[in-house]
Amino acid sequence: MPRGDTSKGLRINIIIDQLNKKTPYGGVTVRELADKFEVTERTIYRDLKIIENDLVVPLIRQEDGRGSRIRLKHGYLPSLSPEKATVIFLSLLQHKGSALTGHFEEIKNALISTLFKYHYDPQKLAVENLQKRIHIVEESLIDPLKTGEHFIKLVEAVRDSYRVKLWYFVGHSGEETERVVEPYGLICKRQNWYVVGRCLLRDDIRVFRIDQINQVLAYTSERFKYPKEFSLQEYMAPSWGVINDGDCYRVVVRFSQRVAHLVRNMKYHSSQEIVEEMKDGSIVVSYYVCGMQELIGWLIHWGNTVEVLEPAKVRHEIKEYVLSVTALY
Numbered sequence: 001m002p003r004g005d006t007s008k009g010l011r012i013n014i015i016i017d018q019l020n021k022k023t024p025y026g027g028v029t030v031r032e033l034a035d036k037f038e039v040t041e042r043t044i045y046r047d048l049k050i051i052e053n054d055l056v057v058p059l060i061r062q063e064d065g066r067g068s069r070i071r072l073k074h075g076y077l078p079s080l081s082p083e084k085a086t087v088i089f090l091s092l093l094q095h096k097g098s099a100l101t102g103h104f105e106e107i108k109n110a111l112i113s114t115l116f117k118y119h120y121d122p123q124k125l126a127v128e129n130l131q132k133r134i135h136i137v138e139e140s141l142i143d144p145l146k147t148g149e150h151f152i153k154l155v156e157a158v159r160d161s162y163r164v165k166l167w168y169f170v171g172h173s174g175e176e177t178e179r180v181v182e183p184y185g186l187i188c189k190r191q192n193w194y195v196v197g198r199c200l201l202r203d204d205i206r207v208f209r210i211d212q213i214n215q216v217l218a219y220t221s222e223r224f225k226y227p228k229e230f231s232l233q234e235y236m237a238p239s240w241g242v243i244n245d246g247d248c249y250r251v252v253v254r255f256s257q258r259v260a261h262l263v264r265n266m267k268y269h270s271s272q273e274i275v276e277e278m279k280d281g282s283i284v285v286s287y288y289v290c291g292m293q294e295l296i297g298w299l300i301h302w303g304n305t306v307e308v309l310e311p312a313k314v315r316h317e318i319k320e321y322v323l324s325v326t327a328l329y
Helices: 008-025 030-037 041-053 082-093 101-116 127-132 144-160 232-236 260-265 292-300 312-328
Strands: 059-064 067-072 162-170 175-189 192-199 204-209 213-223 249-255 273-277 283-289 306-310
Touching (some): 008 030, 008 041, 030 041, 030 067, 041 059, 082 101, 101 144, 144 162, 144 213, 175 204, 175 232, 192 232, 249 312, 260 283
Antiparallel strands (some): 162 175, 249 283, 249 306
């Protein structure tokens, strides 16, 4: 590590790196920094002044038995290479048009400025050029900013365990209902977010799709106790999608040779199991799930490349659906 002859610019860069690493553990003392670079404490104080005033990196000073201890005000950033930062940026791109859209540019700019202002050449990431050469094929919300506002309110309610009042649009009835909910957690399915919790109107656990919420009112003074016996992961485990209706079935389907490779490469549900490899290249797969309407919708999108073998109930529902579509056309 460079010592007394370290250039001022490099020394400041290394100090910021030290603050990044040491902030989770309470920070670093001025004396430790002075010893590291073999300079006076007065020099370190000047460097810290440049970091805080010129580079606009807020710092917190705290006196302890070993002197003045310095740490970053806004937490710390783990060490990331341009390659890892690119992966983060690409994951952000996937959420354009979702409930997270309102924070996309802010996060992107923070990522660039924090990672590359002190460590790397921003051109190594070249986010603007990269963004122009990537096309995301995905559904998008009509009003992602409004949905994003509701999403943040619900995240805070989940975090702090207080009730919320929802004005919720129910698709099958076409009506808006008012619900007071104790939000237990959040679910994400294909970039659509849902809140799951106890609905006081129904006195039962319900799932609400956030882009169907027209208004959220936080009851911050009405706290609830998160039930110890409830586990979101266990509750959702058997569900095909976001609905747990309590009725689980073993569903056996045969995928044709045309799509068998897709099923081999993807795990569509934790219960997925390949039962048999057929001589014609097709495969028989089983699932043990609840939320059958969501599963049926998924099976239908495979068209004539999939056949439900059991149970007869699911096979019959798909047959009735196909007949209704045939009648329409």
